[in-house]
Amino acid sequence: MNEVLEYYTSLIEHVKASSDVEGRLIEFEFLNYILDLLSDAGEFDDYEIVEDGRDGAGRWLIDGYSFDTNNYSLSLFVTLISSSEEPSTLTKREIESAIKKLSKFVTKALTEHLPSIFEPSSNCYQAARLVLDNWSDVSRIRFIVVSNRPASERMRALTIDDIEGRPCTVHLWDLRRIFKLESSRNEREEMIIDFRDNPLPCLVAHDDAEGEQSILTVMPGTRLVSLYGQWGARLLEQNVRSFLQHRGKVNKGIRATILSDPAHFFAYNNGLTTTAQGIVIEQTNNGPMIVELRNLQIVNGGQTTASIYSAYVKDKADLSRISLQMKLTVLSDEASTELVPKISRYANSQNKVSDADLFSNHPFHVRLEEFSRRIWVPVRAGQNAQTHWFYERARGQYLDAQAYLTPSKKKQFQQLHPRSQLITKTDVAKVMNSWDCLPHEVSKGAQKNFAKFAEVIDTQWEKDNLVFNESYFRKLICRASIFRALEKAIMKEDWYAGYRANIVTYAIARLSLEISNQSLDWNMDVLWRAPVIPNPIMMILRQLSHAINELLLSDSRPVGNPSEYAKRQMFWDTVKKIDCDIVKISNFLISKVEAAEQAVTSKLVQKIDNGIHAQETILKTPKKTWEKVEQYLLDEDAATPTLMQILQVAKNPKKLPSEKQSIVLAKLLTRYSGRF
Incomplete structure (x- = not known):
């Protein structure tokens, strides 16, 4: 419990400080922080905070909302926060009271004349309109209570009545649960799926001593719909989720088969390829039965899943005759990180699902992490010394780095790595895509925007990874600071x-587009050294923000909800027409030609760094590994005289491979990494 209390103190101090700086109520600063965390964990995608969503008489409330257009679930948020030195226990009565008020908000949105209750220019009105406009598509409602207080461990699961036939569930994220997620190495909370009420018959095709199993089963369409309705995109392995969200459209062929020829659906469809990190199989008179799965992931069949679900919700399709074959690979937790991406890539070979989702061990992540631990940021206003921006390529790294430090060492760590300078993968995607003129993609939410960003980065990495150098990292930090x-x-x-x-x-x-249109670029050296963001830059951005706000909230906008309008290319086309005078920031700009010359120099430095790093890797690799690589090359008939000669150098501890040889050897290690 001491760790949880320390986390409470650290979290509330961070939220208070951020709240003071931003002039925002602490409740909403806390909610924003936690919803960012939950969005990154795949609980939902984009969300909106409603800062004017509390009735003065205390009859109803709404602090935020999210509508998932993949599984049509409506999430409604409320926060219960404490700022005392020690958190009091969160009671069931408090939670039920908050949920009741959320439920009343939904009822009002559906039954009353909205302009007479909510100010039409308010966020609260927009939230009510979203509920009303999308009600016919809503399949379920998730009431999500967020609190920095611990709930009683003896508290039973909370339930709530359906609203107009829509099933409602309660999800409590209290202090313990939030701490467990943020301090965990896992990207998201563990998912346990219980099949005991209706087990799945299966055939175990392979079962080895290390616990890896290959299993075949048949998934009924009704069961798949139930799972997707409950877990949504969390069922989809990251590559597939990105692929589906970025490009996915409901497959017309799948829909047609479901509606007109369900008896042949099993024959026509390739089924699902899935993985899990744990399984419980019971032997029965009818053969082996799957009764529980831990962290089930669909690595091929995401579009099929979404299409079946859409047909069920929108077309009211009868799924009683729909079933799919399912190939399931059960892997250990350790093996999952390495093998799941490979299974995903090979299983999706008919549809290009690249390494674009950039798993935490992708070299792009690793390189950014290395830069963040090594590169010092110049002293900023309010700081007494240089600091680092902490790039968290895997969830929990920031807290894990402090877990076993003494109080004095922990304080020192936090001074060198302020929480305000913690940056995650989705933060990077949001910042870089904004500066790269993709605001409509950023507005689609963390996961969809990350898919777009990752696709671009993956292509660039394959083309020339030298562009991701120290200058790139400094540019990222400058951009993030301004953002x-x-x-x-x-x-x-x-x-x-x-x-x-x-x-x-x-x-x-808009500012970035104007600078580019005038064949200019930022002088990153000046911005990097600046103790504060230069006022002329902030003045232009505030002016643009005001103009954009007016367009976004205009009564003449062609799309009802502002957040939905912001996701459209048409809004970006409108914003491009806003006047933007950059004369006053000319001191912070250079020509594109000069910027290109600097980029060439930075790439040369990175090339040298890559060579040195490759040499270090080669020297640490044992001789037995090189002997295995040699045998793999021979088995594949890929052992060219040049490669064999370089391998002889690698196997000789008395010889130092050149930088060029080391880079070749490093590529061989990567090529065969899954076999060692």
């Missing part, structure tokens, strides 16, 4: 009424 400064600045503007995420990404994209 976060603008997030704070607009909160204090009189005109601000919500939709911060959309306003910030569009303002930055």
